[in-house]
Amino acid sequence: MMAQPLSPPPFDGAAYGTADGTVGPNTALAARKLRIGYGGKTVVDDISLTIDKREIVCLLGGSGCGKSTLLRGLAGLGTPQAGSVSFLGAPLLEPHPRAALVFQQPSLLPWLNVEGNVGFGLDFARQPKIERAARKARVHDAIEAVGLGPRMHAYPAQLSGGQAQRVALARALARQPELLFADEPFSALDAVTRSEMQELLVDLVHRWHTAALLVTHDIDEAILVADRILLMAGQPGRIVREWKVAIPRPRHEHSDALVALRYDIVAALKAGVATSAPI
Numbered sequence: 001m002m003a004q005p006l007s008p009p010p011f012d013g014a015a016y017g018t019a020d021g022t023v024g025p026n027t028a029l030a031a032r033k034l035r036i037g038y039g040g041k042t043v044v045d046d047i048s049l050t051i052d053k054r055e056i057v058c059l060l061g062g063s064g065c066g067k068s069t070l071l072r073g074l075a076g077l078g079t080p081q082a083g084s085v086s087f088l089g090a091p092l093l094e095p096h097p098r099a100a101l102v103f104q105q106p107s108l109l110p111w112l113n114v115e116g117n118v119g120f121g122l123d124f125a126r127q128p129k130i131e132r133a134a135r136k137a138r139v140h141d142a143i144e145a146v147g148l149g150p151r152m153h154a155y156p157a158q159l160s161g162g163q164a165q166r167v168a169l170a171r172a173l174a175r176q177p178e179l180l181f182a183d184e185p186f187s188a189l190d191a192v193t194r195s196e197m198q199e200l201l202v203d204l205v206h207r208w209h210t211a212a213l214l215v216t217h218d219i220d221e222a223i224l225v226a227d228r229i230l231l232m233a234g235q236p237g238r239i240v241r242e243w244k245v246a247i248p249r250p251r252h253e254h255s256d257a258l259v260a261l262r263y264d265i266v267a268a269l270k271a272g273v274a275t276s277a278p279i
């Protein structure tokens with residue numbers, strides 16, 4: 001069962017991805033029958049989905065249902081027990097330079113300033129070679145994009161939690177990603193900073209023409225940020241519901257639609273849809 005969009009799609013010319021792995025011309029990432037686990041144990045199973053270019057997908061689910069495990073698998077970290085992932089039309093067997101990750105903790109190197117942290121890793125062997133000047137421009141553009149131009153030379157110890165997470169976002173952007181994987185990137189932040197960061201993420205994704213897969217267990221975050229929400233539940237974890245969120249942005253101006261969707265998601269969780277058969 002799929003909920004109907006509440007209003008027209010939020011961006012022009014782009015179709016939505018799918019929750020069954022059907023690949024189209026606009027597909028950035030596709031997973032087919034993915035099963036991932038640790039040792040002999042299966043943690044997520046039968047995951048087929050696609051993420052379209054420039055689409056923001058939120059993976060929503062309770063603690064322990066396997067969201068981070070799935071995100072890592074979709075990012076090419078680790079070997080699945082079964083199934084496959086393709087990224088930009090090619091099989092994904094290891095992390096791809098055009099896919100970037102942001103985690104709950106910003107994981108900055110304390111001995112490098114903002115500029116150094118954002119540029120860190122751009123010279124690694126797997127990254128495409130870039131000229132020194134172009135590299136510098138990329139780093140500076142990414143820092144400006146997250147609003148940290150004036151703090152370019154600050155060190156992590158001199159930054160607030162929100163600023164540190166902006167650096168982590170800039171580090172991801174400097175890779176000019178086609179897809180940004182983010183695993184609860186704002187859950188350690190206070191409510192106001194978190195809200196600012198959610199708006200920033202949407203803005204960056206739109207301006208930098210990237211797609212994003214955002215893992216969260218916060219229903220409101222998913223509703224505010226996502227073009228599409230996938231609900232994960234069960235053991236092993238599976239995708240059990242999908243909502244296409246076509247509420248126009250800025251979304252806080254459409255409180256009736258937000259409340260209606262929230263009610264639908266909570267009802268799905270309460271009714272135990274989340275523990276029934278996958279879609």
Ligand SMILES: Nc1ncnc2c1ncn2[C@@H]1O[C@H](COP(=O)(O)OP(=O)(O)OP(=O)(O)O)[C@@H](O)[C@H]1O
Pocket residue numbers: 038043061062063064065066067068069070217
């Ligand atoms: N490296 C690992 N080795 C063994 N088991 C693991 C490992 N990582 C996660 N697990 C197990 O896999 C299951 C799913 O964990 P995962 O971190 O993917 O869940 P999650 O949905 O991201 O949870 P949370 O919302 O708390 O972050 C849990 O039972 C966890 O104990």
Ligand SMILES: [Mg+2]
Pocket residue numbers: 067068069183
């Ligand atoms: Mg997790």
